[in-house]
Amino acid sequence: MTMTQTLTRPTDAFTLDAAIAKYGAAKVLRAALFALITRGPKPRALDADALSDYLRADIGLGPAEPPPEPWSFLR
Secondary structure: OOOOOOOOOOOOOOOHHHHHHHHOHHHHHHHHHHHHHOOOOOOOOOOHHHOOHHHHHHOOOOOOOOOOOHHHHHO
16 A cells, blocks of 8 residues: 655745746846846955954964063063
8 A cells, every 4th residue: 555645835926937927027037137147245254363362262273473482571
């Protein structure tokens, strides 16, 4: 005995055919080309130099600047 389950989906209002029927082919094509051509915002460069030493230690990095020499405090 086999059981076949069929799933029915309600009509999706956000299909390409529905968009063309609502707005027209020219507007949909123009919007699609504009979305392909334009770029999103440029991601910010990751810069670990701006982090404090506490945050650098949390992610496994050493301190940003080398510690001062021990005899520099004696001068």
